[in-house]
Amino acid sequence: MAWLLLSAASPLPAEDSACPDWAPGDAREAVARLQERLDAWDDAYYRRGERLVSDGVYDAAKRRQRHWRRCFDLSPDAPLSSTRPRDGALLAHPLPQTGLHKAESRQAMGDWLEARQDQALWIQPKVDGVAISLIYEAGALSRVISRGDGRHGQDWTTHARRIPAIPGRLQDAPDRVILQGELYLRRPGHVQARDGTAGARADMIGLMARKQLSAEDGERIGLFVWDWPDAPDSTSGDMAARLEQLAGWGFDTRDHTLAVKGMAEVTEWRQRWYRHALPFATDGIVVRQAQRPPPASWQAKPPDWAIAWKHPATRSLALVTSIEFTVGRTGRITPVAHLSPVELDDRHVSRVSLGSLGRWQELDVRPGDQVLITLAGLTIPYLERVVLAAEPRRNVEVPRQEEYHELSCIELVDGCQAQFLARLVWLSRTLGMKGIGEGAWQTLMEGGQVSGLLDWSSLGSATLRTLPGVADARARQWHAAFQASRERSPALWLEALGMPSVPRDALHERGDFAGLDRLRQRSEQEWQTWPGIGPSRAAQLSRFFRHPGMHLLLQRLVAMRVLTR
Template sequence: MRCRLASFLWLILFLCLVSPPLLADCPDWSASRAERELTALQGRLAAWNRAYRHDGRSPVSDAVYDQARVRLDVWRRCFPGVLPEILPPVTGSAGEARHPVPQTGLAKLAEAAAVRAWLARREDIWLQPKVDGVAVTLVYEAGRLVRAISRGDGRRGQDWTSTARRLPAVPETLPTDADLVLQGEYFLRLTEHVQAEVGSAGARSTVAGLLAREHLNAKEASRIGLFVWDWPDGPATMEARLAEVARLGFPASASLTLAVDGLAEVRYWREAWYRGPLPFATDGVVLRQGGRSPGTTWQAKPPVWAAAWKHPPREALAEVRGVEFRIGRTGRLSPLLHLMPVELDGRVIRRVAVGSLARWQALDIRPGDQVAIVLAGLTIPRLEGVVWRAVQRPALSPPDPEAYHALSCWHLAPGCQAQFLERLTWLGGPEGLDLPGVGPGTWQSLMDAGLVTGLLDWLTLEAEALEAVPGIGEIRAARLQATFAQAQERPFAAWLEALGPPPGLAPAAIENWASLATRGERRWRAEPGVGPERAGDLVAFFAHPEVQALARRLARVGVAGF
């Protein structure tokens, strides 16, 4: 977060290093829409800046913020002259104080090659974890705390002195009578925190929330730690500064600042701190030269003697290009977002599930909206939420959830293609008959050819009819016909599961259809794990006319148990 108000030159450098998916083709917008969309995004960025400067909180992650800045710059290049070249400055407010030494921020090195180039021009390099917290300046006069100032814009920030006096991590007095300025990060104390496994776990937001409380009790105050990452006018060498910082009462800062020699060591500690336990959340590492300019020359922009190499982003900003409403075998509607491709931890993400129709309705996601995507367990894309909405949003008409349920769509009828295909896929899949070489693509081809419009139509298909289906051919048709014929020999339990009864049934212990079709709710409730609701579902399933018709057809072709 210390990089948010970096100079425009550093943003241009970042644009040269970001992954290709971010540099997508220009949107197909009219001039008036482009002006509305760019103005809206610029306003959103300004609001995020105000929240961070005035409240010390981050409405979005650094990764999403950075990508939004890049997105704005790309759009600005697509539509030149629509907006000024820089974001408008954040205006001041009451309760602000000037930093005695500006907080500089950090340039970001996007990849190992950039780190190697940065290291090649420097010596006496030290490495720290980049603490994911809330930046603060502490001012001591004659060894006594007189001022605590939030990061703000690097020149001015909020006066946090009263809050700082309530934090055990911030000494009221130091073992010195000197005047000094320390810069560091408030962080949430965590136990054995592994960044690669759980990410930042909302640590920064939690700290910001605690700092914003009017009344902070002792237990809450003890959750906030302090990592001092610089002493602008401290001793000339890093060794001396670290030793003195530890003597002043900040030992963690000294123990986690290490001398490094070359990219291999930097890479090793970055990986170790990413995958190993630390007492706080991090979002990368910080490289610092031991020798640097005196604090009197510092400015509120990235210096040449320090830079950050962030961890692989766990969150990506993605544009929604379409919303699909999938209908499952049981009639459940599952919205799926189709995205403009984005790269996340080496993977290209093109779609993400919303979860439920109710969640989609609550989020109201439309094409053109920008959403945040993370990797759950580092493998599965997960929708975090809507970052901002497009100015122009098309209307969407999701399917009527009342039209789909566990007993709908046993035939290929209007509006039933999706659920009917899911029924066939379940029937032929490992949960049911486990038909070799038969998957959704095969069923779709048979449906498109008009050969399968009912759940069991495939049982009597001849090889000649199968040969006529585009893409099947003579050899595959013969194999399919043999597979379909052999399916009639499958045991009753497999066929029962293939029809898709409500869960909870133990078909292996049931010998025939008649013993199931005549059961009432009371008899079903005698089964282990079957409650009133499940019993009612089972009675409804076996009594349904479509299910009974399927059972009669299986009996006619000689399937055992029917």
Template sequence: MQKRIKAAKRWLLGVWLIGGAVYVQAQECPPWPREQLALETQALAEHVAIWDRAYHDQGKSLIDDELYDQAVDRLASWQACLGDKTPHRPLTRVTRSGGTLNHPFAQTGLNKADDAGVRRFTSRRENLWIQPKVDGVAVTLRYQEGELIEAVSRGDGERGQDWTARAHQLPAVPNLLPIPLSMVLQGELYWVLNDHVQSQNPASGARGAVAGAMAQQSPSPDTLNRVGLFVWDWPDGPTDMAVRLAELTALGFDTANYTHSLNEQRDAAYWRDAWFNGALPFATDGVVLKQAERPGVQRWSSSPPEWAIAWKYPAQQALAQVRGVEFRVGRTGRVTPLLWLYPVTLEGKRISRVSLNSLERWQAWDIRPGDQVAVTLAGLTIPQVTDVVWQARERAALSAPSPERYHLLSCFTLTSGCEAQLLARLSFLSDQLGMLGVGEGTWQALIDAGVVTDLLGWMEATPTQLQQAHGIGAVRAAALEAQFRAARAASYAAWLSALGMPPGGSAQLGNWQTLEGYSRANWQAIPGVGPVRADALAAFFSHPEVQRMALTLQQSDIAGF
């Protein structure tokens, strides 16, 4: 009985769950043996290296920017689990022939803060400023007496690709300054977008488009014109923000248009929301908070500074690790794969499972436990998988149910492998017959106790038998019996639907004996019933199990039978 109860509890075919039944956040150390963790970490590192080479050397974006950032964070997390805390540096080795250059001053990274981290940062500092975190490619520009003499990609923060020749071709990057200053500027080359609203179009591909423009051998004039420049710092300029902004404006840069001081009326949350939901000429992925006064440039390094932090936008798609795969059989026999995930959060919604909707999609993607998938919210409510970002090296064995085994006329009775479909049939029946408070949980308990073993097995159940089910006492048993008794008075049309009559049939066509006598040709003669529906209806009314149930209903004096 225990085995039967477990089988009926939730029918899982080929389900393989990593780490038992405990849910943990994906950024924690995976519950794998160290050897497997090392193998999967190496695989992820190889994927990141491929993405980096395509992005920086060929100008191709093989993965969405938001997912790439999450993948790099996951790589760092897994490496830390193995005791390796070396930060990811995508361009420590540059493979293009254009050469590399040292940055005059290090391009600092930024620590990422959550809501609580932003509150701590702002509560301990005064005179703070904010900028949009423009989503493009970082660049260092060096001017000597007003002339652009060097442009360097971010690289690893200390050294990057020599972009000088290409920068001279970009209309947005001045080759000569209006004032003959010697200076170093740090900023972002971005893809110019018209009235871009980040919250409405998160996957713009803007970062990849800029990388492509910088990597192409001979980009067109239109491509060069689409590359804009946002200067976000002047390392060897004035240390005070207000003075720095005024002088950048005098040089023709628009930094001041997108750099604002924080106050009680317009705090960090205000600007973050405004830039996330408002129109901008570039893609953004968050905001950057900075102190007005910062250390002199000689104290800079490529490590994240203490005087600035990044506050990213809420994730609009998440990189989720598959914990297990479950195959559910529905009322009509449709097999639907369900992915169990290590929980992720999107738009404040915690997501731990997502349907693939069809067995064909699972077969095409071949998703196994340990795989990493991209998850979004359709209509801001329904989670859906949009892609398999990468697959685990270790492929767990899965056995999916054969779609030929389950269909519209299978599993009216509890036989081996029929638990899930029968449960779905019973849940649908109670809904069609108006049974109040009788749902999947009730039917599951009755199946587990052996009280209900077929679609109409509840009709003769006594209160004593009902009380054999877990959680059903005398009061609940009496209430269930009352619901079962009331269901007998449901309309003939409701009963036809509850039994699973295919579309095209109707109670208005006659009683059961009349419909049972319809041939395929009779059904197809009805308006709206084509060959496929006619076949389904003829098969339904002639099926031995269906006819057996009809006889039971006739003997129980159910109207129409």
């Protein structure tokens, strides 16, 4: 299965493993600002059902908050009051809603499984809805309570009685049955990788917040029971028996609760539920031990006998560690943000292009900023915006765009390392020099053998053997590649040196190569007589052939009998 192979990535390095070099006051300020943002996200999520940022961004922010607190020995804040419902009557859950720890990487998930090799494990989709507790007494539904803070929640019993997915009675049930599950909006054919959550949880909370729930809206709501805490066999681990009984009562849990053994099966189901149709939105998978401690010992905090592994994040919050400005072959300057590693779609991202100087200036990205990273077209990392700007702003040394253009850096001088190297890589690729890539050119440049675009053409095998790491076989291979390039056509050589693209006929007269002198003499108007060459391209061609430094290179090609005068 091709989609399974995509997930076989190496473990992600611990994000932000190095502590920031901050004074204590600056550290407290940074942690406080991040906490304020997390508070706002939590308040919107728990009170209004609004997901202001994706799970990947939220989880990354929480990890960074914990890391910084450990770095600077800052005690964690008390739990947010916003996580507890503020409106309506509050009821105590008969058993706590425990919540779940999240595996922050493939490695973390594997470690959790490795520690439970002797346990029977079951996997379920992590349904994206609202958690509830259901209490049945003498077989009749008596209470439905929203999750709230895990200990207390709102009374949703009235609405629940208008939801057909919640049975009013259980046949042949024990005197008391406590179920925990998720109310969700029915979405037949929902594919998480394609459709995302699309506000599923917010819409669900919106329905339950209405004073009255219509019969039509009740039909739109499904229920996924993910646990029966007080089942007679709840500590013995007979999950199959529990599922059989739940199915007999009308709960559709069995089809999406499956026994698993090991990382390969967990990964397979996570990918399958992410990329294939389900009747609800999901945000990951949950793996549970069939055998758990007695429910009386449960607390309103994540236990160690269950864990969630979110779907591959397509957005995350990343910390910018530095800004690099690369200069390409044509002189284009591209800012690149280097990041503390983040995971997007199960791939590790540690750098992202900002496209252009103008876009970098618009975003004003600086080291220390926390930025929103997403995948453009689900493949290319893209920096969307700055979420939290570092204070104070750090200075960044920016190259001057006017110093770089399509004819700059044809020699290796100060400030030209990147563009000169890019020119050499383009030259060897265009001329088909086998075995000559960026590494070879770096070796030649660092060895002082190449400071002009054609210096390599006069190097012999004996000189090449003096370079670090270049033995006889490699020296002979490089020399052969250099010599073979002399057989390439004049058109390819001009393209290799950076001549703007032209129709092949534009370089010929009466069927033969026009010659260097004739091409240099052409006016911009003459260049425009060929199809596809407009005023801008004509001006570029004129500059190329008349540029003094380029002219010297072209004369050298005449001496090498690659071009004719």
